[in-house]
């Protein structure tokens with residue numbers, strides 16, 4: 001019996017050439033190792049009427065690696081709004097278009113969401129051609145809980161905005177996954193350590209490439225490591241383990257955490273950090289922070 005996916009995406013035309021059923025094909029491509037391009041991705045990229053690429057030079061190299069000469073068009077954040085209507089018209093006319101990004105799965109911190117949305121709204125078939133993505137690849141080798149995760153893409157480049165986002169995400173009971181650049185890694189880890197506390201984390205670098213490395217440790221340990229080792233090279237995914245849920249009745253722990261944060265931060269920021277670390281309700285942590293402030297007769301350094 002034929003596998004169910006075969007007739008849906010491919011058929012053989014009169015000349016014996018593989019022809020694709022019409023529609024938009026969202027095609028994942030390797031994140032480093034060219035051998036990770038699936039046979040089905042090759043077939044779709046080789047037989048589509050057009051391949052849509054962020055950068056045609058990158059896509060050309062990929063097509064050349066298996067001898068395909070498919071016509072290439074640019075589709076990216078700069079020209080998307082302009083070219084989308086024409087692409088949708090071509091799809092409605094029966095074209096088979098393959099959407100790619102420079103590496104990995106389109107739409108994962110890459111262009112494509114608006115095109116897929118427009119195709120669906122136009123009633124055009126959208127086919128998945130799944131494959132590599134750095135987020136899943138990193139999770140698969142980090143050794144951190146993978147049953148529940150939140151992929152948050154890239155954090156803001158500025159520290160203040162980054163800390164705000166981290167505070168928002170801190171109480172989420174899930175592993176957090178971020179894309180990051182090597183030149184920001186040290187600053188980002190320092191902010192994470194400050195806001196999220198000593199959680200387990202992994203720096204997954206150059207996945208599927210020659211210098212693939214996964215470094216595990218608590219956030220403060222990773223901060224120290226990169227302070228000594230210096231800025232690493234290459235592409236990076238950060239995987240941060242979920243918060244440790246602590247018992248609210250355990251005021252000794254809560255007090256110790258609060259005292260530690262209050263010795264360095266304003267009350268509001270200390271409370272945010274402890275909420276992020278423990279997942280406890282902000283109201284309770286704030287009340288306790290105020291009580292600690294009055295215990296020692298000190299003033300509220302920040303307030304809310």
Ligand code: SAM
Pocket residue numbers: 031032101103104105106107108109110132133134135178179180181204205206207208209235236237
């Ligand atoms: N759409 C792609 C995907 O599905 O993985 C991601 C594109 S995003 C613009 C690029 C980011 O993905 C990089 O900055 C890095 O954080 C991550 N990344 C891509 N390839 C990687 C690799 N081989 N190792 C580690 N991280 C990688």
